[in-house]
Amino acid sequence: xxxxxxxxxxxxAQRVALRLRDSGHTVMGIDTxxxxxxxxxVEVHEVDLRKRAAEDVFxxxxxxxxxxxxxxxxxxxxxxERHRINLGGTRVVFEHCRAYGVKHAIxxxxxxxxxxxxxxxxxxxxxxPPKELASFPELGDLVxxxxxxxxxxxxxxxxxTSVLRxxxxxxxxxxxxxxxxxxGRRVPMVAGYDPLFQFMHEDDVAAAIALTVDKRVRGVFxxxxxQPLPLSVIIRHAQRQPVPLPMMVLRQLIGRFGLPRLPPxxxxxxxxxxxxxxxxxxxxxxxxFRYDEVQTIQSFLEAHPPPRPRxxxxxxxxxxxxxxx
Amino acid sequence: MELxxxxxxxxxxxxxxxxxxxxxxxxxxxxxxxxxxxxxxxEHIPARGRxxxxxxxxxxxxxxxxxxxxxxxxxxxxxxxxxxMAEKFINAMPVASTWASRCGQFPGLPEHAIRLLEEDRxxxxxxxxxxxTAKLYPQRYDLxxxxxxxxxxxxxxxxxxIPFGFLGGxxxxxxxxxxYGLGRALGMPYxxxxxxxLPVPLPVPLEIHYGEPMHFEGTGNEExxxxxxxxxxxxxxxxxxxEKRRHERWRGVEP
Numbered sequence: 001x002x003x004x005x006x007x008x009x010x011x012x013a014q015r016v017a018l019r020l021r022d023s024g025h026t027v028m029g030i031d032t033x034x035x036x037x038x039x040x041x042v043e044v045h046e047v048d049l050r051k052r053a054a055e056d057v058f059x060x061x062x063x064x065x066x067x068x069x070x071x072x073x074x075x076x077x078x079x080x081e082r083h084r085i086n087l088g089g090t091r092v093v094f095e096h097c098r099a100y101g102v103k104h105a106i107x108x109x110x111x112x113x114x115x116x117x118x119x120x121x122x123x124x125x126x127x128x129p130p131k132e133l134a135s136f137p138e139l140g141d142l143v144x145x146x147x148x149x150x151x152x153x154x155x156x157x158x159x160x161t162s163v164l165r166x167x168x169x170x171x172x173x174x175x176x177x178x179x180x181x182x183x184g185r186r187v188p189m190v191a192g193y194d195p196l197f198q199f200m201h202e203d204d205v206a207a208a209i210a211l212t213v214d215k216r217v218r219g220v221f222x223x224x225x226x227q228p229l230p231l232s233v234i235i236r237h238a239q240r241q242p243v244p245l246p247m248m249v250l251r252q253l254i255g256r257f258g259l260p261r262l263p264p265x266x267x268x269x270x271x272x273x274x275x276x277x278x279x280x281x282x283x284x285x286x287x288x289f290r291y292d293e294v295q296t297i298q299s300f301l302e303a304h305p306p307p308r309p310r311x312x313x314x315x316x317x318x319x320x321x322x323x324x325x
Numbered sequence: 326m327e328l329x330x331x332x333x334x335x336x337x338x339x340x341x342x343x344x345x346x347x348x349x350x351x352x353x354x355x356x357x358x359x360x361x362x363x364x365x366x367x368e369h370i371p372a373r374g375r376x377x378x379x380x381x382x383x384x385x386x387x388x389x390x391x392x393x394x395x396x397x398x399x400x401x402x403x404x405x406x407x408x409x410m411a412e413k414f415i416n417a418m419p420v421a422s423t424w425a426s427r428c429g430q431f432p433g434l435p436e437h438a439i440r441l442l443e444e445d446r447x448x449x450x451x452x453x454x455x456x457x458t459a460k461l462y463p464q465r466y467d468l469x470x471x472x473x474x475x476x477x478x479x480x481x482x483x484x485x486x487i488p489f490g491f492l493g494g495x496x497x498x499x500x501x502x503x504x505y506g507l508g509r510a511l512g513m514p515y516x517x518x519x520x521x522x523l524p525v526p527l528p529v530p531l532e533i534h535y536g537e538p539m540h541f542e543g544t545g546n547e548e549x550x551x552x553x554x555x556x557x558x559x560x561x562x563x564x565x566x567x568e569k570r571r572h573e574r575w576r577g578v579e580p
Contacts, residue, residue, distance in 0.1 A: 118413065118417035118432070119413045119416065119417075119432055121434050121436035121437060122338060122339075122431060122436075122437060122440075123436070123440060190419075191419060192418075192419020192422070192423065193419055193422060193423060194423045194427075196339045196426075227331060227336075227337040228337070228339065229331075229333060229335055229339075230335060230339055230341070230427070233333050233335060237333070271422075272416070273339070292332075293331065293332075293333070294331075294332050294333070
């Protein structure tokens with residue numbers, strides 16, 4: 001089958017591409033980012049999804065399945081541009097799918113769709129609406145893109161649509177919201193709160209998406225791997241230093257003193273958990289994860305050991321200069 | 326306890342071995358030495374499988390809930406973790422939210438209750454809710470209006486209800502007034518006031534009496550009048566336990 005992956009430059013998307021290629025599919029991709037060492041049999045088009053050149057790929061290559069992973073989180077792009085990419089891009093994808101006879105469209109969304117709130121159920125099921133958008137407006141365009149993709153289920157009945165709400169990914173590439181958050185030596189927490197975080201290995205995410213292509217399941221599905229863990233446990237086992245700060249202080253310090261940059265709404269996600277119930281996806285596809293929570297954290301840690309303290313680096317340089325012996 | 330802890334000592338709901346150890350070490354002291362809790366009828370709680378312990382609120386703070394959880398842990402063999410359906414405001418409070426969830430006490434949402442019961446866990450429910458803890462000293466043995474959600478859940482999940490009466494909480498925290506304004510400012514329903522101002526529990530002996538399990542047949546989608554009838558039966562059973570035991574409280578328990 002001919003599969004077109006949108007956003008193929010991402011770490012997980014590349015894994016999906018390789019996995020699909022290995023199982024005999026013809027794989028193509030679109031991204032504005034380059035894929036330097038892309039295999040020769042994976043055709044990569046460095047174009048903007050919203051431009052004419054991308055439509056040409058649909059028109060000339062006629063993919064049978066499209067995996068839409070070209071959405072961005074608030075950490076990389078902000079404001080109007082994000083809206084254009086996430087919502088405008090998703091609209092364009094479904095229009096092209098309809099116009100050029102694509103049989104199966106897969107929208108890869110995020111489990112943060114459900115939002116974090118003190119009165120939320122611990123395990124969210126697919127039929128729940130997005131809650132607490134008011135507290136995290138930066139998430140609005142991703143939620144809108146997810147809902148737009150979901151409407152394709154009834155707007156385009158001839159197109160099999162799968163909307164996947166995937167939990168955080170962690171793994172050797174250290175890409176994604178949680179991995180970016182954990183990269184530094186110190187990881188902030190909101191004092192007095194320790195929410196559960198749900199994550200899965202990026203290979204497992206790729207396997208789940210590839211399985212969706214093969215099984216051609218129709219509907220909205222939560223995708224999750226091993227059981228969730230408290231944030232403090234993840235930080236400690238990733239050999240990082242948890243820094244619990246009162247909310248008022250954290251708001252001021254975020255992005256400074258080696259702490260990661262976060263949009264204000266994301267701080268709510270450091271207070272309350274977002275955990276999804278992925279039983280429907282498991283039943284529909286037979287998906288089972290390969291990496292448990294211990295192996296997943298370990299794979300991240302091996303690829304990204306905690307950065308050395310600046311003081312040590314400074315002493316090394318002074319030693320190299322001969323100032324210290 | 327047979328909870329599915331992973332390699333990090335955490336179960337799929339975030340219940341943590343480390344937190345449970347600290348919680349039960351502290352609570353065992355209060356249970357045995359401070360409140361000298363007398364627990365009767367613990368054999369009515371099944372050793373495994375889904376069940377709901379349903380009882381009256383007694384005392385202005387959650388001493389009753391903590392002691393019921395501790396009784397299921399200390400008095401049962403093998404011990405069980407009773408998981409409370411807590412007030413939602415607890416989850417919004419720093420520290421309390423973390424400790425409550427690490428010890429298996431989740432906000433009282435039907436989604437949580439159904440999921441936990443389907444996994445054959447033991448739920449602890451106070452159908453009086455926050456109204457129950459707001460009772461003043463003179464009303465300490467009275468029961469206020471029961472919610473009906475627990476009965477629909479019991480029917481839907483075919484769960485036996487083990488009624489219990491809790492005695493002594495009203496004397497341990499003799500509430501003379503509730504400050505609703507201050508409570509709202511602090512993010513909780515109210516702040517109880519005792520004659521010595523702070524709602525610190527006194528070392529008064531407490532009693533928990535578990536009754537025989539009650540089984541109800543249905544789907545959980547019955548008319549309100551049917552559900553209210555069932556709820557009234559549970560309320561009457563609890564009121565009966567409290568009424569009988571309050572008179573023999575200082576005389577010793579008759580079988």
